[in-house]
Amino acid sequence: MGLETHIARRGSRYYFRIRVPDDLIGFFGRRELKRSLGTASQREARFRASQLRQIAYTGFRTLRKNPLLKP
Numbered sequence: 001m002g003l004e005t006h007i008a009r010r011g012s013r014y015y016f017r018i019r020v021p022d023d024l025i026g027f028f029g030r031r032e033l034k035r036s037l038g039t040a041s042q043r044e045a046r047f048r049a050s051q052l053r054q055i056a057y058t059g060f061r062t063l064r065k066n067p068l069l070k071p
Contacts, residue, residue, distance in 0.1 A: 007037065007049045016052045021068035024063055 008015050014037045020028050033056065037048045 005046050006048055006053055007042075007045050012040045013037070014039055014042065014049075016049045018053065020058050021060055024060060027063060 006018050008017050014038055016035045018033050020031055020033060024032055032060075034044055035052065037062075039045050039048065046056045
C-alpha cells in the first residue's frame with residue numbers, strides 16, 4: 001500500500017485503504033476502511049483514491065466536530 005496514495009493492488013484491481021483514527025474506531029467498529037476502486041489502471045486508481053481520501057478526511061473532521069455523532 002502506498003503511504004501517500006492509499007491504494008493497494010490485489011490481482012489486477014486496485015483498492016482504496018485508509019486507517020481509521022484511534023478516536024473514531026468506536027464509531028466505525030474497525031481500524032481500516034477499504035473499498036474497491038473498480039479499475040486496473042494505476043493512473044485512474046490514484047485519481048479515484050485522491051477523491052476518496054478527501055471524502056474520508058472530511059468525514060473524520062465532521063465526526064470529531066459533532067458531539068451528537070460520537071459513539
